[in-house]
Amino acid sequence: MGGGQLFRKSADVSGIAVLGTVSEAAFQNAFSDHWQAGLFVDAITDDPLFTSVHKFNSGNGWPRFFDTIAGENISEITERAGRMIRIWLHSRTSGADLGYLFLDGPEPTGLSDCSKSSALRFLPPGYLRSEGYGEFDRLFAS
Template sequence: MAETEKIEKIHKTEAEWRELLTPEQFHVTREKGTEAPFTGALLNNHEEGVYHCAACNAPLFTSDKKFESGSGWPSFWLPVSAEAIEAHEDNTLGMKRVEVTCARCGAHLGHLFPDGPRPTGMRYCINSASLGFSKQ
């Protein structure tokens, strides 16, 4: 994506999101919830393909950037592009963390930690409920 291109934002009402998403997806993506560790459908997915936003279908991560972090959630060391996600300071739960959201629709995806593998050293710890997967 060229730097001059802007991602077209998607805005929906709470009722519209509830209509599109499962209760778990709504809780995670719209209410900033989290799924229990080691329970997500995509945690142990090892197929080649693209992980996309469950709310708006925007591409977010690719399988070649996924790694086994042992954290209990799908983990990636790099998104598909810098424009695909947005990072926000998150001081909830008495911790200083970085929340990761979909740049297109604002869906809560998970959190970003500086303990990932090389070359980035980053770990995008993402809820399966916030993702869809398309096999290559």
């Protein structure tokens, strides 16, 4: 089994959801109710994106983060439809559809990255160093 699949919580990953504009079902995805400490990386490129430190429960059925661990790995596309404005998030390297950014998150940022589980791979703290993410160990030191 390759390292890219070792820590994937969901065995059934939809390429359409990651590379297209299809949504995942609320509450029926791998990380909406996943509260283990660790790092969330791009499922395609393994670029670091989010940590459990920044994850919060919005009650909407998708994983939400109030901050990123490496904002340079995420690009934003603003969509306007009448008076509605949406900010679509993509992985800067892979182009994967990560979800949307909302301005209704908790302090200190007020931001809410509503992410697709299928675009993420999770690494628990015990595997960060061996997977090449040792610089993030400090976030999970007890």
